[in-house]
Structures are given as structure tokens and as C-alpha cells.
Amino acid sequence: MKKAIAVLVAAGLLLGVGFGCGGDSGSAMDADVKPAMDIQDDAEKYDPYQIECPVCGQKPIKADLYSEADGRRIYFDREECVSKFEENPQQYLDEYQKRRMEQQGQGSHVKPGAGKK
Numbered sequence: 001m002k003k004a005i006a007v008l009v010a011a012g013l014l015l016g017v018g019f020g021c022g023g024d025s026g027s028a029m030d031a032d033v034k035p036a037m038d039i040q041d042d043a044e045k046y047d048p049y050q051i052e053c054p055v056c057g058q059k060p061i062k063a064d065l066y067s068e069a070d071g072r073r074i075y076f077d078r079e080e081c082v083s084k085f086e087e088n089p090q091q092y093l094d095e096y097q098k099r100r101m102e103q104q105g106q107g108s109h110v111k112p113g114a115g116k117k
């Protein structure tokens with residue numbers, strides 16, 4: 001899963017470079033690019049975009065029901081899911097990451113193949 005994140009970061013860098021070459025107005029763009037990179041960095045650690053339980057897919061998740069895995073805090077909707085997750089964290093993490101990548105690919109500006117032309 002680290003690979004996918006690296007690809008996203010690389011795509012962001014490419015976009016940033018592309019804008020920088022576009023013209024003299026590039027300095028204004030730089031200010032926009034840097035906070036975005038910080039947010040990506042934080043997302044890796046704290047996963048602020050997690051809105052559903054990685055085990056059963058239910059929402060909302062609860063702030064006081066969480067487990068630490070892969071250096072991050074993962075939140076759940078009920079205690080049952082926390083125990084299930086702790087039995088096999090890597091499996092649920094992988095499935096959840098996959099689902100998130102698919103959602104991001106469909107929903108927003110991050111599209112598969114958008115970097116190639």
C-alpha cells in the first residue's frame with residue numbers, strides 16, 4: 001500500500017512541476033502546493049478521511065473506539081469490530097486501503113492514468 005501512496009505523491013510532484021513551468025504566476029501556485037503536501041503527510045499518519053469502519057463498512061465511527069496499526073489510529077463503529085480488527089489488522093488495513101483508493105479514484109481529482117498522456 002505504501003506503493004500506491006508513493007504514486008499519488010509522485011503525481012502531485014509532477015503536477016506541481018507542470019504548473020511551475022507554465023509561467024511567471026508560478027509563485028502563487030507554490031503557496032498552494034506546499035500545504036497540500038503537508039496534508040498528504042498527515043493523512044498517512046492520522047487518516048483524517050476515515051469515515052467508515054474498516055471491518056464492516058458501517059458509519060459513523062466513534063472517536064473513543066480505535067486501535068493502533070501500522071503507526072496509525074484506526075477508528076471503528078463498535079467494540080466487536082475492534083476485536084475483529086486486532087485479530088488480523090493487516091488484512092483489514094489492506095482491504096480498507098483498497099476501498100479508499102477506489103473511492104478516491106471515482107470521486108475526486110485523483111484519477112487512474114490522469115498523469116499519463
Ligand SMILES: [Zn+2]
Nearest residue numbers: 053056077081
Ligand atoms: Zn464495524
